[in-house]
Amino acid sequence: MTKFSELNLDPDVLKAVAEAGYEQPTPIQEGAIPPALEGRDVLGIAQTGTGKTASFTLPMITRLATGRARARMPRSLVLAPTRELAAQVAENFDVYAKYTKLTKALLIGGVSFGEQDKLIDRGVDVLIATPGRLLDHFERGKLLLTGVQIMVVDEADRMLDMGFIPDIERIFQLTPFTRQTLFFSATMAPEIERITNTFLHAPARVEVARQATTSDTITQKLVQITPPRKDQAAKAKRELLRALIQAEGEACTNAIIFCNRKVDVDIVAKSLKTHGFDAAPIHGDLEQSQRMRTLDDFREGKLQLLVASDVAARGLDIPAVSHVFNYDLPSHAEDYVHRIGRTGRAGRKGTAYSIATPADDKYLSQIEHLVKIEIPRTETPEGFTLSEAAHREPKQYEDKERRGGGRGRGRERDKDRDRDRDRDRERRRPEPAAAAVVEAEAPIPLPEAPRREERRERHRGRDRDDGPVVVGMGDHVPDFLLRSFRPSKPVEEVAEDVSEPSEA
Numbered sequence: 311m312t313k314f315s316e317l318n319l320d321p322d323v324l325k326a327v328a329e330a331g332y333e334q335p336t337p338i339q340e341g342a343i344p345p346a347l348e349g350r351d352v353l354g355i356a357q358t359g360t361g362k363t364a365s366f367t368l369p370m371i372t373r374l375a376t377g378r379a380r381a382r383m384p385r386s387l388v389l390a391p392t393r394e395l396a397a398q399v400a401e402n403f404d405v406y407a408k409y410t411k412l413t414k415a416l417l418i419g420g421v422s423f424g425e426q427d428k429l430i431d432r433g434v435d436v437l438i439a440t441p442g443r444l445l446d447h448f449e450r451g452k453l454l455l456t457g458v459q460i461m462v463v464d465e466a467d468r469m470l471d472m473g474f475i476p477d478i479e480r481i482f483q484l485t486p487f488t489r490q491t492l493f494f495s496a497t498m499a500p501e502i503e504r505i506t507n508t509f510l511h512a513p514a515r516v517e518v519a520r521q522a523t524t525s526d527t528i529t530q531k532l533v534q535i536t537p538p539r540k541d542q543a544a545k546a547k548r549e550l551l552r553a554l555i556q557a558e559g560e561a562c563t564n565a566i567i568f569c570n571r572k573v574d575v576d577i578v579a580k581s582l583k584t585h586g587f588d589a590a591p592i593h594g595d596l597e598q599s600q601r602m603r604t605l606d607d608f609r610e611g612k613l614q615l616l617v618a619s620d621v622a623a624r625g626l627d628i629p630a631v632s633h634v635f636n637y638d639l640p641s642h643a644e645d646y647v648h649r650i651g652r653t654g655r656a657g658r659k660g661t662a663y664s665i666a667t668p669a670d671d672k673y674l675s676q677i678e679h680l681v682k683i684e685i686p687r688t689e690t691p692e693g694f695t696l697s698e699a700a701h702r703e704p705k706q707y708e709d710k711e712r713r714g715g716g717r718g719r720g721r722e723r724d725k726d727r728d729r730d731r732d733r734d735r736e737r738r739r740p741e742p743a744a745a746a747v748v749e750a751e752a753p754i755p756l757p758e759a760p761r762r763e764e765r766r767e768r769h770r771g772r773d774r775d776d777g778p779v780v781v782g783m784g785d786h787v788p789d790f791l792l793r794s795f796r797p798s799k800p801v802e803e804v805a806e807d808v809s810e811p812s813e814a
C-alpha cells in the first residue's frame with residue numbers, strides 16, 4: 311500500500327495532508343499524483359467523492375512551490391463548471407497549501423470584478439474559475455493566460471452538459487502549448503474524448519470506479535408504495551418519506567433528499583418543515599447567497615436534511631452524509647449512481663433509500679440494468695399507514711376546481727415556472743395534479759426573479775448584470791446584448807453634463 315510520504319510531494323504539502331487526517335492516498339491519488347509530478351498530462355476518469363480534487367491540487371502545489379507569480383499572469387488555472395464547485399476547489403487549495411506561500415484567486419460570478427482584478431493584478435499562483443467568468447476577465451484585458459504552466463479541467467462531463475465546451479476549447483487555445491493539462495471527467499462521452507485527443511499530449515490515463523458501479527459501503531433499499539389515488543401520489547410519497555426518516559431515528563444524522571423537479575424540491579422541503587423536520591431546499595433557481603448559506607449550514611451540521619435537485623447537488627463535496635433518500639427515482643439511470651454516491655464516501659458507511667411507485671417501473675428497470683444488481687426491497691416502516699387524507703380527493707384541490715381554477719391552472723403555472731429552465735437536465739416527470747394539490751396544501755411562493763444560474767454562467771457577461779433575466783431569446787442572444795453598459799465618465803459627471811450644459 312502506497313503512503314503519501316512515498317509520493318514525492320512537497321514536505322509542506324505532506325504536513326497539510328497529515329493534518330487533514332488522510333492516512334493513505336485514494337486510488338485516483340495514487341494513480342494521478344506520480345505522473346502529474348513528472349509534468350505529464352493526466353486524464354482522470356473519476357467521480358466526485360474519490361478524492362480527485364487532492365489528486366490534482368497536491369501535485370500542482372508541489373510543482374508551483376518554486377517560482378513566483380507575475381502580475382496578471384497566473385501560473386496555473388483550475389476550471390470548474392459551477393461557482394460552488396470552484397469555491398470547493400478553492401477551499402481544498404487553502405487546506406493543502408496552508409504551509410506554502412502560494413496565492414490564489416477565485417473568479418466566480420456574484421463577486422465584484424474590482425476585488426478579483428486587484429488580486430490578479432498582484433499576481434497569483436493559482437487561479438480557480440468558472441469558464442464564463444474567466445473569459446470575462448480575459449476579454450476585459452485584465453488577465454493574460456500565457457503564463458499558465460498547469461491547467462486543470464474538473465468535471466468535464468458536466469461542462470459538456472452545461473454547454474461550456476466551446477469556452478473550454480477557447481481557453482485551451484489561450485494558454486501555452488507547453489502547459490501541463492490535468493483533465494477530469496466522470497464519464498468519457500465522445501465529445502470529451504475529442505477534446506482530450508485534441509488538447510492532451512500522451513496523457514497518463516487513470517480510471518477509478520466506473521460510472522455504473524455503486525460503492526459497497528452503501529446499503530441500498532427500495533421501498534415500493536402503491537398510492538391509493540393517482541392524484542395523491544405525491545402526498546403518499548411525502549408521508550412515506552417522513553416515516554422512513556423517523557424510522558431511521560438517530561442513525562440519520564444528515565441526509566440529502568433528491569427530487570426530480572425543482573418545484574417538488576420546494577414542496578418537499580416545505581412539507582418536511584411543516585412537520586417539524588429540519589429541512590431546506592437547494593436548486594438552481596434559488597439565489598446564490600441562499601444556496602451558499604444552505605450548503606454551509608448543511609456542511610457545518612446546522613441543517614439535517616437537504617432537499618435537492620440533481621444539478622444542485624452533483625459534484626458538491628459534503629462529507630459524512632449518513633443517508634440519501636430518493637423521493638423520486640431518477641429518470642436517468644446514471645443519476646441514481648451519482649445520487650447515492652453522496653453517502654458511503656471515503657470508506658464510510660451510508661444508507662440510500664429509494665421510494666418507487668408502480669409508475670416508476672420503467673426507471674427502476676433501467677437503474678437496475680445499469681448497476682447490475684436488484685436493489686434490495688424493503689417493507690414500509692413498521693406501523694406505517696397512509697393517512698385518511700391520502701385516500702381522499704384533495705380537499706382544496708376540490709375547492710379550486712369548483713372555483714374554476716385548480717388543476718388546469720396550477721399545472722399551467724408550474725409549466726410556466728419550469729419552462730425554459732430545464733436545459734440543466736432537471737427533468738420534469740408528468741405527475742398530473744400533484745403539484746397543484748400540494749400547492750393548495752402548502753402554498754409555495756414563486757421564486758423571485760429566478761436567476762437560472764447555470765445559463766447565466768454560460769452566457770459570459772451576464773454575471774455583471776443583476777437585473778431581471780430576459781426570457782424569450784433562448785440560447786441565441788448575441789454576445790453584445792449581454793454586455794453591461796458603462797459610461798465613459800463616472801455617472802455623476804455625466805449627470806452634471808446633462809443638467810448643466812457648459813457655456814462653451
Ligand code: AMP
Nearest residue numbers: 332334335336358359360361362363627
Ligand atoms: P473529492 O472527490 O475531491 O470531492 O473528495 C472527497 C472527499 O474525500 C473530500 O472530503 C476529501 O477531503 C476527502 N479525501 C480526499 N483524499 C482523501 C484521502 N486520501 N483520505 C481520506 N479522505 C480523503
